[in-house]
Amino acid sequence: MARRLGLHQEVLQVNVWRGNASGGKHCHYEVPSLESQTILDVVTWIQRNLDPKLSYRFACRVGMCGTCAMMVNGKPRWTCRTHVRKVLDNNTLTIEPLRNLPVIKDLACDMSEFFDKWDRAQGRFHPSKTRSDDVVRIPPTSVHRTQVDAAIECINCAICYAACDVVQWNPDYLGPAALNRAWTLVNDVRDNNQTVRLRAVSSDAGCHNCHSHQSCTTYCPNEINPTASIAGLKRATAKATLSGKI
Amino acid sequence: MIGVRLYLAQRISAMIMAPLVLIHLVTIIYAVQGGLDAAEILSRTRGSVVWGALYALFVLTVSVHAAIGLRVVSHEWLKLRGTGLDVLTWVVGLGLMLLGGRAVVAVIM
Numbered sequence: 389m390a391r392r393l394g395l396h397q398e399v400l401q402v403n404v405w406r407g408n409a410s411g412g413k414h415c416h417y418e419v420p421s422l423e424s425q426t427i428l429d430v431v432t433w434i435q436r437n438l439d440p441k442l443s444y445r446f447a448c449r450v451g452m453c454g455t456c457a458m459m460v461n462g463k464p465r466w467t468c469r470t471h472v473r474k475v476l477d478n479n480t481l482t483i484e485p486l487r488n489l490p491v492i493k494d495l496a497c498d499m500s501e502f503f504d505k506w507d508r509a510q511g512r513f514h515p516s517k518t519r520s521d522d523v524v525r526i527p528p529t530s531v532h533r534t535q536v537d538a539a540i541e542c543i544n545c546a547i548c549y550a551a552c553d554v555v556q557w558n559p560d561y562l563g564p565a566a567l568n569r570a571w572t573l574v575n576d577v578r579d580n581n582q583t584v585r586l587r588a589v590s591s592d593a594g595c596h597n598c599h600s601h602q603s604c605t606t607y608c609p610n611e612i613n614p615t616a617s618i619a620g621l622k623r624a625t626a627k628a629t630l631s632g633k634i
Numbered sequence: 635m636i637g638v639r640l641y642l643a644q645r646i647s648a649m650i651m652a653p654l655v656l657i658h659l660v661t662i663i664y665a666v667q668g669g670l671d672a673a674e675i676l677s678r679t680r681g682s683v684v685w686g687a688l689y690a691l692f693v694l695t696v697s698v699h700a701a702i703g704l705r706v707v708s709h710e711w712l713k714l715r716g717t718g719l720d721v722l723t724w725v726v727g728l729g730l731m732l733l734g735g736r737a738v739v740a741v742i743m
């Protein structure tokens with residue numbers, strides 16, 4: 389229930405997970421409700437006014453950098469672009485660190501494994517030309533370019549990774565973001581590392597472990613569809629295997 | 635816990651199984667219309683190369699498909715890893731092949 393404090397100020401009931409790698413618990417705070425308030429505003433208000441030791445991560449505050457993701461009422465969200473009004477449940481917010489990643493402290497997770505998996509999925513571009521070669525002309529309407537366009541706007545926020553049950557069940561699984569990245573490069577006609585990449589995403593931890601249940605797609609704040617990218621990888625790797633290329 | 639080869643084996647076995655299941659169902663429904671009993675059915679299947687081949691293929695694809703499916707479930711839900719997981723996959727696959735193989739032999743020979 390919304391309580392009123394002082395000058396008709398509505399108050400939000402907020403539970404924030406506090407702790408570190410060895411464990412923690414939820415702490416309760418009361419935060420003034422404001423117009424157009426985001427979850428990140430709430431966390432920042434707590435840190436500035438109630439508990440300066442609260443740790444969390446953010447940078448851009450406009451949905452560009454991908455650092456502010458947290459679990460909000462059980463769902464992974466980019467907190468700088470998530471309005472309190474949209475996710476408030478019975479005037480209560482429960483804010484926790486992202487799922488599927490080890491906690492460093494409070495709401496800040498260790499992202500190393502998430503990014504290591506980008507590397508393991510061969511998420512780096514390997515140029516096939518040098519600076520003295522001509523620029524490759526890629527028509528914006530070409531099939532490959534269209535596939536890249538659909539998947540390229542990833543901000544590395546790990547929301548899809550937190551939403552994926554297979555990552556939870558099988559911690560080695562490369563996960564939706566790294567595989568989505570690999571798919572953009574599989575479609576990059578300038579890249580010359582394709583065989584190695586197709587092998588990497590075909591490993592025991594690769595794209596074939598995806599169950600296509602689409603949690604990643606449901607929660608991706610940039611409306612990317614990693615499930616479709618992974619389906620593309622499954623097709624590409626199956627073809628390459630059957631034709632003896634990998 | 636599956637790479638591209640097991641993935642392909644599971645998809646291809648499913649593609650083969652689908653029509654075989656249909657043939658099996660349609661045939662048993664059609665065969666019992668006139669009130670066939672076990673002895674009459676056996677008299678038709680015994681010595682039949684076609685039925686033998688069909689059911690042998692069915693047993694083979696079921697064994698492959700089920701072994702890979704249970705491998706994934708055991709890895710994700712029972713947290714089985716490494717050698718234990720490989721052993722389970724083989725035991726399920728070979729076990730089903732053995733049991734199914736016996737049934738095929740019984741119906742055909």
Ligand code: SF4
Binds near residue numbers: 605
């Ligand atoms: S579709 Fe695949 S990658 Fe996406 S959440 Fe489901 S299992 Fe994970």
Ligand code: SF4
Binds near residue numbers: 568
């Ligand atoms: S695919 Fe979407 S949810 Fe996943 S890391 Fe990229 S932007 Fe975030």
Ligand code: FES
Binds near residue numbers: 467
């Ligand atoms: S703070 Fe940069 S995306 Fe939220």
